[in-house]
Each structure stands twice: as C-alpha cells, then as structure tokens.
Amino acid sequence: MHTKSLSQLSLGLQTGEFSSVELTQAFIKRIKQHQDLNAYITITEELALQNAQLADTRIANKKADALTGIPVAQKDIFCTLDVKTTCGSKMLDNFISPYNATIIEKFNQVGAVMLGKLNMDEFAMGSSNETSYYGAVKNPWDTNKVPGGSSGGSGAVVAARLAAYATGTDTGGSIRQPAALCGITGLKPTYGRVSRYGMIAYASSLDQGGPMTHSAEDAAIVLQTMAGFDPKDSTSVDLPVPDYSANLNQPLTGLKIGLPKEFFSADLNAEMATKLSEAIDEYRKLGAEIKEVSMPNLKLAIPAYYVIAPAECSANLSRFDGVRFGHRCENPVDLTDLYPRSRGEGFGKEVKRRILMGTYALSTGYYDAYYVKAQKIRRLISDDFKRALTEVDVIMGPVTPTPAFGIGEKMSDPVEMYLSDIYTIAINLAGLPAISIPAGFINDMPIGLQVIGNYFTEAHLLNIAHQYQQVTDWHQQTPKGFE
Amino acid sequence: MSLTANDVNKIAHLARLGIDAQDTESYAKDLSGMLDLMTQMSELNTDTVEPMAHPMDQAQRLRPDTVTELNNRDKFMSIAPQTEAGLFLVPKVIE
Numbered sequence: 001m002h003t004k005s006l007s008q009l010s011l012g013l014q015t016g017e018f019s020s021v022e023l024t025q026a027f028i029k030r031i032k033q034h035q036d037l038n039a040y041i042t043i044t045e046e047l048a049l050q051n052a053q054l055a056d057t058r059i060a061n062k063k064a065d066a067l068t069g070i071p072v073a074q075k076d077i078f079c080t081l082d083v084k085t086t087c088g089s090k091m092l093d094n095f096i097s098p099y100n101a102t103i104i105e106k107f108n109q110v111g112a113v114m115l116g117k118l119n120m121d122e123f124a125m126g127s128s129n130e131t132s133y134y135g136a137v138k139n140p141w142d143t144n145k146v147p148g149g150s151s152g153g154s155g156a157v158v159a160a161r162l163a164a165y166a167t168g169t170d171t172g173g174s175i176r177q178p179a180a181l182c183g184i185t186g187l188k189p190t191y192g193r194v195s196r197y198g199m200i201a202y203a204s205s206l207d208q209g210g211p212m213t214h215s216a217e218d219a220a221i222v223l224q225t226m227a228g229f230d231p232k233d234s235t236s237v238d239l240p241v242p243d244y245s246a247n248l249n250q251p252l253t254g255l256k257i258g259l260p261k262e263f264f265s266a267d268l269n270a271e272m273a274t275k276l277s278e279a280i281d282e283y284r285k286l287g288a289e290i291k292e293v294s295m296p297n298l299k300l301a302i303p304a305y306y307v308i309a310p311a312e313c314s315a316n317l318s319r320f321d322g323v324r325f326g327h328r329c330e331n332p333v334d335l336t337d338l339y340p341r342s343r344g345e346g347f348g349k350e351v352k353r354r355i356l357m358g359t360y361a362l363s364t365g366y367y368d369a370y371y372v373k374a375q376k377i378r379r380l381i382s383d384d385f386k387r388a389l390t391e392v393d394v395i396m397g398p399v400t401p402t403p404a405f406g407i408g409e410k411m412s413d414p415v416e417m418y419l420s421d422i423y424t425i426a427i428n429l430a431g432l433p434a435i436s437i438p439a440g441f442i443n444d445m446p447i448g449l450q451v452i453g454n455y456f457t458e459a460h461l462l463n464i465a466h467q468y469q470q471v472t473d474w475h476q477q478t479p480k481g482f483e
Numbered sequence: 484m485s486l487t488a489n490d491v492n493k494i495a496h497l498a499r500l501g502i503d504a505q506d507t508e509s510y511a512k513d514l515s516g517m518l519d520l521m522t523q524m525s526e527l528n529t530d531t532v533e534p535m536a537h538p539m540d541q542a543q544r545l546r547p548d549t550v551t552e553l554n555n556r557d558k559f560m561s562i563a564p565q566t567e568a569g570l571f572l573v574p575k576v577i578e
Contacts (some may be wrong), residue, residue, distance in 0.1 A: 373525070
C-alpha cells in the first residue's frame with residue numbers, strides 16, 4: 001500500500017480494497033520499524049486512528065475528497081491543536097498548540113489523516129536538519145548522509161515511505177533542497193499562495209509552505225488542498241486557485257526553457273552538470289526549445305538573503321520571551337535575568353547566530369548599510385528573473401551543488417553551509433514558484449532538477465514536471481531497505 | 484569587517500539573548516565570516532534602486548476592526564510557564 005500514488009490510494013479506499021484504518025496502521029507500523037531515521041518528533045497514533053475511522057465513515061457515505069483517509073505527516077513548524085508543536089527547538093519542547101494552522105484546518109476539512117509531526121532544523125534554520133534539538137535526521141538513501149533541510153524529516157519520510165506525502169516550508173530552499181537530496185518531488189509555491197497563518201515564522205517575507213510528494217501528480221493533489229486566500233494571513237494573495245491536475249497532460253511542444261549561464265558556470269560540479277544536461281535533453285525530446293539566459297545579480301543572492309532572513313528572524317523570534325509560552329529558565333531573579341536566560345537556554349547555536357546577525361544588521365548605524373542594501377539587491381535579483389521570464393517560459397537549473405553530504409561534514413563552518421543554498425535562495429527573494437524533481441543519481445545518491453516559473457504558474461510547473469516523470473522513472477526509485 | 488567578543492556581547496544584550504562566555508569568541512568569528520560574505524554587496528551601486536520588502540510589492544491589507552478571536556484564556560494559561568488567577572506571572576518588576 002505504501003508504494004501507491006495518492007490517486008491509487010484514493011481509489012483503493014473508495015473501492016473498499018483497504019480501509020483508512022488499515023492504511024494508517026500500515027504506515028504506523030513502518031514508522032515504528034524505521035525510527036532510527038529520526039524523522040518524526042511526535043507520532044500521533046491514537047489521533048490518527050480516530051481520524052482514520054471518521055474518514056472510513058465519510059468514504060462509506062460517498063463524501064470523500066481526493067485526500068480523505070490518506071495518511072500525511074506534517075512538518076513540526078505547523079501549529080496543530082492540542083498536539084505538541086516544537087519547530088525543532090528546545091524553546092517549544094513543552095508547547096501544546098492552542099490552535100491549528102490554516103493548512104492543518106484545510107487538511108482536516110478534507111479528512112486527511114495526520115500520522116505525526118516531522119523533524120526539522122531548529123526554527124527552519126539550516127540546510128541539513130542537523131540544527132534540530134531532536135537530533136539529525138538520516139537520509140534513507142545512506143544513513144550516514146544528511147537528508148537536507150530544513151524540511152529534512154519531510155524529505156526522509158516521503159523517500160522512505162513512512163507517510164503517503166508530507167508538507168514542508170521553504171524560506172531559502174527548505175522544500176526543494178531536501179526533496180532533491182532525498183529523491184522526491186518538492187514544490188515551493190509563489191509567495192502568498194499558501195497561508196502562513198499558524199506556520200511558525202522564520203523570515204516572513206520569504207517563508208512559504210508547500211507539498212513534498214513522490215510525484216508531480218501527487219503534488220498537484222496536495223497543493224489543491226493547501227493553496228488559497230486566507231484573511232488570517234496579511235500577505236496571502238487573493239487570487240482564485242486553478243485546478244492543478246487539469247493540465248498535467250498538456251504536451252510541452254514549443255516550451256521555452258531558459259538556462260541561466262550563472263547556474264551552469266565552471267563552478268558547477270561536473271557530474272551534476274552531466275546529469276542536468278541529460279535531464280534537459282529529455283525536455284528537448286519532449287519538444288522544448290532551450291535558450292541561455294543571464295541573471296547577473298544572482299551571485300549576490302546569498303549575502304542579501306543572509307541579511308534579510310536573519311533580520312526578519314531576529315524580530316520574529318523576539319516573541320519567545322519565557323513569559324506566555326515556551327521555555328522559561330529556573331528561578332529568574334528579575335526580567336533582565338528572565339529574558340536572556342530563557343532565550344539563551346531555549347535556542348540552539350545556529351538560531352542564536354542568526355538572531356545576533358539580524359540584530360546587528362538592524363541596529364542603529366548599520367541598518368542602511370546592511371538591511372536597506374540587501375532589500376535593494378533583492379529588487380535587482382527579482383528584476384533579473386522578470387526580465388528572463390519575458391524571454392522564456394521557465395528557467396531550469398540545479399537545486400544543490402552536490403548530492404547529500406555527510407552528517408557532521410559542514411557543521412563547523414556556517415558560511416560553507418550557507419553556500420550550499422546558492423541555487424535556491426534567489427527564488428525566495430523574488431517570491432517565485434519553483435519545483436524540485438528527481439533527475440538521477442550520483443554515486444547512488446539522488447539529485448534534483450529545479451524548474452522555476454513566473455508568479456502563480458504552479459499548474460504549469462506541475463505539468464512540466466509531470467511530463468518529465470512520464471518519460472523517466474527517477475521518482476519511482478526507493479532506497480534499499482524501504483521497499 | 485570583523486567583530487570582537489565585546490561587540491558580540493553588546494549585540495547579545497540588544498537581542499536579550501544569553502550566550503555562554505566560552506562561546507563569545509566563536510560567535511565573533513562566525514559573525515565576522517558572515518559579514519565578509521556581505522561585503523560583496525557593496526561592490527554594486529544601488530543608489531537608484533528602490534528597496535523591495537514584499538515579492539509582489541503588495542501593501543498591507545486592512546480589515547474591519549471587529550472581534551474575530553475566541554476567548555481561549557484557559558487554553559493559553561495552560562501552556563504558560565507560570566500563572567495566577569488568569570494572569571501571566573513574571574518576577575517582581577517594581578519594588
């Protein structure tokens with residue numbers, strides 16, 4: 001059952017081949033067998049079985065939606081009513097959320113069955129899932145390697161088939177990078193497409209939730225539930241949601257694909273370049289035209305991001321003060337003791353580093369030099385994309401510089417870790433949608449191809465990804481031991 | 484550009500963030516590394532560029548000033564570190 005696509009699972013449930021309770025039990029059994037991956041922080045077994053029963057009733061009454069009764073795992077950044085929501089941090093180790101995130105409400109409304117909450121980098125700050133208070137997640141393709149981050153638990157459970165699908169969030173690559181390193185499909189929607197209400201904020205002008213699935217076909221089904229205007233999110237965009245599955249089978253004849261020369265420079269790993277050019281050849285066979293484009297300001301995406309994201313994080317994380325919820329230090333003497341000690345004990349090293357960086361960038365005398373400068377560069381990067389997307393329909397490139405690296409390999413130098421986000425970060429700065437799809441293996445480790453589109457063209461990106469997945473089977477591979 | 488341990492302590496104070504004394508030097512080194520990365524930005528003249536705060540340059544949406552939240556006081560109290568009679572408790576502020 002665990003190898004079926006979402007539409008096959010839905011069909012199986014509706015024809016009575018298996019029940020939601022049986023399906024949920026099968027996934028819970030797999031989760032327990034593979035706990036060494038450390039992908040789940042919380043397993044909500046009892047709640048899942050209750051909801052599976054409700055889903056079975058709903059299916060029997062012929063009121064099923066596409067996701068009714070199908071088990072999902074949620075990144076632990078989404079607030080879930082009466083369920084522990086940690087964001088990968090000691091700060092929230094005792095936090096039982098008093099409300100649901102909007103997307104959790106949406107999944108509940110369609111009768112999805114939540115299996116549990118997934119491990120992640122602390123407050124989504126990291127590219128390897130090693131900054132989690134709950135320990136590193138292991139990559140199912142090689143348990144000595146990282147699954148990527150920050151949605152590392154999501155990447156691992158989908159690859160290992162410990163959930164039918166998962167959610168992730170992407171601030172600088174946190175859906176696409178773990179999707180690439182775990183050999184799955186991950187879509188970061190346009191900024192404003194999926195509600196951020198109840199999604200614990202890291203960098204509010206960049207954060208965006210999205211689906212992490214086996215295939216583009218599955219991602220279309222999941223995005224259908226996640227997307228939509230939410231009055232509770234002040235940056236949510238009020239545009240109608242198209243049918244994401246309707247155009248999956250459109251032929252790609254005449255599609256104009258742009259390859260930024262900055263992505264395919266001599267810096268790109270040779271094996272990665274070979275694999276990507278094979279993937280692009282498949283698109284050529286599908287009728288696409290390939291064109292070089294140039295985005296001269298891309299190289300400044302990392303410095304601009306590492307000003308803007310920490311600046312926004314330092315403001316967002318000021319809410320964790322040890323007063324209303326979250327960790328409080330023992331026996332505080334007064335408030336000047338309570339705040340720094342609670343925060344100092346509750347946050348890990350990478351989070352502290354970014355709070356310090358952001359505080360510095362926003363402090364008197366440095367605001368213009370760092371924050372305003374970064375916001376201007378953000379505009380230039382966004383303009384580069386806008387210009388390129390008038391010449392071509394989509395842009396393609398790598399997701400990561402290399403396949404998954406070893407656990408512990410990059411933890412000593414934060415800047416080296418930041419540079420691994422080089423191909424994903426600019427997309428968040430521009431607010432564009434992008435999808436990562438499996439595009440082959442290097443030394444038995446999966447790699448991804450990134451497809452970047454114009455604002456609100458998720459349906460087109462899914463179509464482009466789906467057509468590739470009709471002629472390749474990279475997305476159907478399963479790591480050894482998880483068949 | 485490089486930061487000293489003293490700079491780190493000042494920034495940590497601004498952020499009300501406790502850091503272990505033995506880690507101050509390593510934060511100074513890490514932050515200096517990040518700032519080196521950021522100096523690349525100054526190579527580009529951006530005098531005529533408008534800063535971009537929102538990907539769609541969308542302005543803040545307003546809503547009617549009506550009560551939309553439910554009263555969840557008990558639930559909020561149940562997850563607070565210390566409470567009394569429906570109030571959050573903190574150490575004494577005024578003598």
